[in-house]
Amino acid sequence: MAETRWMTINMGPQHPATHGVLRLVLELDGEIIVKAIPHIGHLHRGVEKLAENRTYHQVIPLTDRLDYTNAMGNNLAYVLAVEKLLGIEVPKRAQYLRVMMAELQRIAAHLIWLGTHVLDIGATTPIFYTFREREEVLRIFEEVAGGRLTPTYLRIGGVAKDLPDGIEEKIRDFVKTFPQRINEYETLLTQNIIWLKRTKEVGIISKEDAINWGVTGPTLRGSGVKWDIRKAFPYSSYDEFEFDIPVGTVGDVYDRYIVRLREMEWSNSIVRQALDRLPKGPILSDDPRVVLPDKEMVLTDIASLIRQFKIVSEGFTPPKGEVYASVEAAKGELGFYIISDGSNRPFRLRIRPPSFLNLGALPKMIEGSLIADVISTIGSIDIVLGEIDR
């Protein structure tokens, strides 16, 4: 009787196609994967624990570093949760600025995904195109917020500062040229026979399985579930914008690719709508408990100086209670669950990481397929280990 033996190989943590420090233990029967066991945690920094020891304002920079390709979206999810806890309203202009930045960030995050994903599969050219456009977005962030990768632009109650002079023209230029750029990516990939062979019918996950595994974001929509937090639980005035939710049919790598491309087009359209209809007015809420006073006032008025000092040193104390707020981040549903005990620090801050649950479904997608397909499947679920390991 012939003896059956499986070969166990180790992929990562130092592997260019695992997008960070992910280790996969693969058991192989020839070239077929029998079992895949992901090992995570190499980038664990204890963000949830750190947050318990900081005031609410001090947590914002930590959120930038979760999914570091989607910093604005992370900021947004966190400040929405705190604002819900406090029960404060954010001015319309700030809401529109938040939407604009979150959508630009989504474009930038999807551009990283596209460039690196196709590079993993072997197409070297598109990454030069996508990073060219991503650079334009990061330049915009640099002018608006001062930071490129970790802008920390959002504040509890609004945004850090208003748009600088001349930036609206630059954003408009970007929005005008970007659809043309997407066409360029499509000419390189969408009908490319090698690309089709590597992505069609690869890494399939069905609708029911995707929901059961807690998969969200473009990966869920690629499987044909028309569900997006921006539509299901609208936040930050998303109900005032016109956009559609692109969905796939098969749930393979190719469908997820198409969904993300269409999402970039819609994001681009949302940025244009936000620019066209950007309301005038304040960019911060006027709640004196939470929002820092105007700098001019701090320098001239003693009461404002005291208030500034108190908010910076002690923070503020929200009411007792617990809230959950989530946004549609580039990777999926990013949620923050905050329990407040009435003190100036969160009693418990739980981050619901989309990539964590999407990666949890990876074994389901790749077991039974070829080892070469692991690379394209990992690329297609678009994981960022900074968020998985927290």
Add this chain to the structure above:
Amino acid sequence: MSEPHLAISKLKEKFPNSILEVETFRGEITAKIAKRDIYEICRFLYSDPELQYHMLTDLCGVDYFPETPRFEIVYLLHSFKLNHRLRLKVRVQEGESVSSVESIWKAANWLEREVYDLFGVPFENHPDLRRILLWDGYEGHPLRKDFPVEGPDFDKPYKPEV
């Protein structure tokens, strides 16, 4: 007080003794559940044709040290049919275990492992209960309130094994 949500009224009808408390804060419904029935309640919420909580959005632990029971496990369910989120909570004593809901939602597999890793709450009938973020052999559970932020070995010199 408006009418209770469909899921809550159904739960109260079906499990009258296990729904300990229902709270609403900022429009979010939280039901505190007796630990012994968590699996049956989740199974019911998942399979009831009018509710269909098909997605486990989140599962996390909370440490209320030095209260007893010490831990709380929080389940956040989502129903596509109702477009509704429902939060369930159970309290767990230190050393006790909770029934795993992994056989209902596969998403619970990793989420329960994370709670086990960071809080040290074990789950019954979990197929693969190992640490997930920290390495095997790590001592302690970092998200417990009596675990120091800087770590237990912060002031000890680093001596690699040669």
